[in-house]
Amino acid sequence: MEYANLGSSGLRVSRVCLGMLSLANESDRPWVLNENAAGPLVRQAVEAGVNFFDTANSYSNGHSEIATGRLLRQFTNRDEVVVATKVFMKVDPGENGAGLSRRHIFKALDDSLRRLDMDYVDLYQIHRFDERVSVEETMGALNDVVRSGKVRYLGASSMYAWQFVKAQATARRAGGAQFISMQNHYNLIYREEEREMIPACRSFGVGVLPWSPLARGILAGNAVERAGEKSMRARFDNFPDGRYEHPSDAAIIAALSDIAARRGVPQARVALAWLLHQPGVTAPIFGATKVSHVDDAVSALSFELSADELLALEAPYGPHDIHGHE
DSSP states (O other): OOEEESTTSSOEEESSEEEOTTBOSSOSSTTOBOHHHHHHHHHHHHHTTOOEEEOOTTGGGGHHHHHHHHHHHHHSOGGGOEEEEEEOSOOSSSTTSSSSOHHHHHHHHHHHHHHHTOSOEEEEEESSOOTTSOHHHHHHHHHHHHHTTSEEEEEEESOOHHHHHHHHHHHHHHTOOOEEEEEOBOBTTBOGGGTTHHHHHHHHTOEEOOBSTTTTTGGGTTTSOBTTBOOHHHHHOOTTTTTSOOHHHHHHHHHHHHHHHHHTSOHHHHHHHHHHTSTTBOOOEEOOSSHHHHHHHHHGGGOOOOHHHHHHHHTTOOOOOOOSOO
């Protein structure tokens, strides 16, 4: 396993992060694994040296946080892992049950800690930018939860670069805690983050944690029909609809498939290796529903792509509409 500082902070994380979206009891998503089925995946990740685990209060209505806490206690020690969760999405009834107000941030954090059964989270991330709340209120509340000891570091997720810069500048002027990470939508067939967000993160010393590094399985070949069947997630997860239909996508996927076939490795390994080659990227957040998915992510760390292979993967790309800020 390889480790790196997350941004300019001193927090050391594995260079791949296990996303816990697909692991929970009582989920309304048929492709999500319950805790018994998820146990071998988490154990494999821990034994491979993964120390970074990402969830959110909205995943499976909070049940992902419950599963994350239980599974990590089963296979590792709290002090040995970095646990990240998120706030913003609608999780409670009423007008104050979502967003980045001071009230909701405080309540959501306490609820997350209760579900995780932990005293603190290492990385507390805003899941989206809240245009209804002043940046001063949000960053002030986030600074206070850091000062309280319930949160060690702050992170952000998908938004426009100007929004992120505004939030960072507001925190800096106030002398408060700033974001050390950006969890954004970034993969071989969606590279719009390279235009402004990733350069901004590199300038600020912020680590990049790409979500959907395999484009919801498309880059792993999971969405391709084989013998009239697709993977469970490809059949029931509608997130990719309309997002990965750019004319350039097919050429990139063809190049990816060709490289994987010639090198005798799964497509997922090549796609993750490409991300790990990109400037500013600290740790792609990969999902897993099989032990082999963990193996592919870990193996990508030592998988080298030649200059010609990188060019073949990157050259067909064309500008896409912005997706992932919803």
